[in-house]
Amino acid sequence: MDKPKVVLGVSGGIAAYKACELLRRLTESGHDVRVVPTASALHFVGAATWSALSGHPVSTEVWDDVHEVPHVRIGQGADLVVVAPATADMLAKAAHGLADDLLTNTLLTARCPVVFAPAMHTEMWEHPATQENVATLRRRGAVVIEPAVGRLTGVDTGKGRLPDPAEIFEVCRRVLARGVTEPDLKGRHVVVSAGGTREPLDPVRFLGNRSSGKQGYALARTAAARGARVTLIAANTGLPDPAGVDVVPVGTAVQLREAVLKAAADADAVVMAAAVADFRPAEYAAGKIKKKDDKDPDPIVLLRNPDILAEISADRARPGQVVVGFAAETDDVLANGRKKLARKGCDLLVVNEVGERKTFGSEENEAVVLGADGSETAVPHGPKEALADTVWDLVAHRLA
Numbered sequence: 001m002d003k004p005k006v007v008l009g010v011s012g013g014i015a016a017y018k019a020c021e022l023l024r025r026l027t028e029s030g031h032d033v034r035v036v037p038t039a040s041a042l043h044f045v046g047a048a049t050w051s052a053l054s055g056h057p058v059s060t061e062v063w064d065d066v067h068e069v070p071h072v073r074i075g076q077g078a079d080l081v082v083v084a085p086a087t088a089d090m091l092a093k094a095a096h097g098l099a100d101d102l103l104t105n106t107l108l109t110a111r112c113p114v115v116f117a118p119a120m121h122t123e124m125w126e127h128p129a130t131q132e133n134v135a136t137l138r139r140r141g142a143v144v145i146e147p148a149v150g151r152l153t154g155v156d157t158g159k160g161r162l163p164d165p166a167e168i169f170e171v172c173r174r175v176l177a178r179g180v181t182e183p184d185l186k187g188r189h190v191v192v193s194a195g196g197t198r199e200p201l202d203p204v205r206f207l208g209n210r211s212s213g214k215q216g217y218a219l220a221r222t223a224a225a226r227g228a229r230v231t232l233i234a235a236n237t238g239l240p241d242p243a244g245v246d247v248v249p250v251g252t253a254v255q256l257r258e259a260v261l262k263a264a265a266d267a268d269a270v271v272m273a274a275a276v277a278d279f280r281p282a283e284y285a286a287g288k289i290k291k292k293d294d295k296d297p298d299p300i301v302l303l304r305n306p307d308i309l310a311e312i313s314a315d316r317a318r319p320g321q322v323v324v325g326f327a328a329e330t331d332d333v334l335a336n337g338r339k340k341l342a343r344k345g346c347d348l349l350v351v352n353e354v355g356e357r358k359t360f361g362s363e364e365n366e367a368v369v370l371g372a373d374g375s376e377t378a379v380p381h382g383p384k385e386a387l388a389d390t391v392w393d394l395v396a397h398r399l400a
């Protein structure tokens, strides 16, 4: 089979050096990558680097190899175009259809999915001109990844950083896998909770669980690749932030509830993938609890935590909001799942069987998605992204 053809557009920002790693990841995972830098990008990383890493010639203008009509052919032949970093100037040109170099021509001739990963100073990102250009590109079907927050060039920090190349690569992989030019979650805001809550006993101890957060992160990543604005409420995961996703770190069930309710206020869908502790210690010891010689330990008194899934299901923040829960069961998986779906009042419940070596921390999953309408969708053993995509298929269907 032919390798998927990817065009990596690089525009002139300091983050251009990070595109070298994105290029490596793409080529090493079996993609045929043609790099099309702008003339400004070559101030940051030279043509020799792009050419050596991609194994293809590199030019910025339409006047090289004119007999091959590169300004049309490169875009026409692509399965994916990703522009990383995309400067404010590049977004403006793309939004307005300007075509004064090879990359902008390529963007006009491509009929495949297009991903932009903007990087610039916060002021430039927040400027109404840039925001309108981004909105235009998204409306037309491009996936524009929200920049990350953090250190920018010089002493500045704020929103505008290029996300981690490994995470941009994940978005590209997902977009390529779907191959659609009309992302079905565009304009939607989705909230995903992930990880496991920790209920502190004292400054060094907590009651917790074995949830890794990987399924929730897969949900966030796939939603972003399908064009959604994503808020990820992350409980104790230690995983890298997915590209384009707004990550809100939390610790306890009470903090998770607060963060979910706040984010859910304008959400089209809420997916509760987090393993929330049902109970928390009634008392928190401000100092470390010490063992007392020859004495049995004091019992730990527990209080019930709020059931967040039941609460958001019963009291929808907006009409038509789709609520999805997860259930990890060890026995009578489907029967227990049906009962739980009814008890929680959500629209969909992803039921999976757990055990010592099943699901927790692994890269794969297997589940049945139960619908409040009686539907049952089996998802065979496979990557957590595949289960995530099935969940979003079912959510998108309900939103439509």
Ligand code: CTP
Pocket (backbone or CB within 6 Å): 253, 272, 273, 274, 275, 276, 277, 278, 305, 306, 307, 308, 309, 310, 324, 325, 326, 327, 328, 340
């Ligand atoms: N959940 C929640 N708030 C809680 C506990 C759970 O929102 N306090 C959500 C989880 O995020 C998950 C779903 O509810 O989506 C299933 O949680 P689970 O603990 O399995 O359900 P329970 O009703 O507690 O049932 P069980 O008796 O099996 O523990």
